[in-house]
Amino acid sequence: MTDSDARPPERDRPARPVWVWRRWSRSVRLWVVVALSTVVLTVLTSSFVMQPFLIPSGSMEGTLQVGDRVMVNKLAYRFGGEVQRGDVIVFDGTGSFVAEESDPGLLGGLLRGAGAAIGLSRGSETDYVKRVIGIGGDRVRCCDSQGRIEVNGEPLNEPYLYPGDKPSHVRFDIQVPEGRLWVMGDHRSDSADSREYLGSPGGGTVPVDKVIGRVVLIGWPVDRWGWLRSDHG
Structure with a gap:
């Protein structure tokens, strides 16, 4: 019996569904936009109002x-x-x-x-x-x-x-x-x-x-x- 025969077959790691990555990417983009918008609004308000x-x-x-x-x-x-x-x-x-x-x-x-x-x-x-x-x-x-x-x-x-x-x-x-x-x-x-x-x-x-x-x-x-x-x- 060879070493390869003794090891149990490795299971392939299930691939993360594409829709999960897309949803995560959209969430990150949304938070970045919200953060940048908040900064810009704060600076404009502080500068002029x-x-x-x-x-x-x-x-x-x-x-x-x-x-x-x-x-x-x-x-x-x-x-x-x-x-x-x-x-x-x-x-x-x-x-x-x-x-x-x-x-x-x-x-x-x-x-x-x-x-x-x-x-x-x-x-x-x-x-x-x-x-x-x-x-x-x-x-x-x-x-x-x-x-x-x-x-x-x-x-x-x-x-x-x-x-x-x-x-x-x-x-x-x-x-x-x-x-x-x-x-x-x-x-x-x-x-x-x-x-x-x-x-x-x-x-x-x-x-x-x-x-x-x-x-x-x-x-x-x-x-x-x-x-x-x-x-x-």
């Missing part, structure tokens, strides 16, 4: 906390809407708060853009979030006899101020140029805002055309979810 923004510092406490993910309405001022006092905005500080943004490189730029699209990072190192205190033509000064900021001679009611903070430790008196904004953080003792750049070009004011959008919603963490209303008082 509603952008997530990660709060990087405590300058807006207690309205916004470090690590909050907020939604920024990028259409708020695109179709006739005007920036108003009390609005919480995200803006590009290039040319007003900073000279220019450092180059993150191709890979760094792609990673930052991807993170910003889903609210895991800031879109740019030059993006800031502050509250609008004065608009073009306003005279903003600090402070009156009771320590309140005045806008056009009227004391400003600021219920959003961080508990224990004064309206400002820095005295100023500025006429906001047309087309520009005077912005401040709600946590005045921990905010580098328009007061910090009084001696810079523009006197600390921000061009309206540098506004990215208005903060309308706190989306994360879940226990802080809610709409953010502007305070125009």
Whole structure:
């Protein structure tokens, strides 16, 4: 008896039906299309409509906390809407708060853009979030006899101020140029805002055309979810 006679005959492995492979292939293609469509839709929405923004510092406490993910309405001022006092905005500080943004490189730029699209990072190192205190033509000064900021001679009611903070430790008196904004953080003792750049070009004011959008919603963490209303008082 030979070895070949001793081994039991091997059974041929049954071939997988063609229809199974076709169905698997269609499923893979479908998931790829869904994934790509989701990415494209997210990027387009973030670029033109509603952008997530990660709060990087405590300058807006207690309205916004470090690590909050907020939604920024990028259409708020695109179709006739005007920036108003009390609005919480995200803006590009290039040319007003900073000279220019450092180059993150191709890979760094792609990673930052991807993170910003889903609210895991800031879109740019030059993006800031502050509250609008004065608009073009306003005279903003600090402070009156009771320590309140005045806008056009009227004391400003600021219920959003961080508990224990004064309206400002820095005295100023500025006429906001047309087309520009005077912005401040709600946590005045921990905010580098328009007061910090009084001696810079523009006197600390921000061009309206540098506004990215208005903060309308706190989306994360879940226990802080809610709409953010502007305070125009």
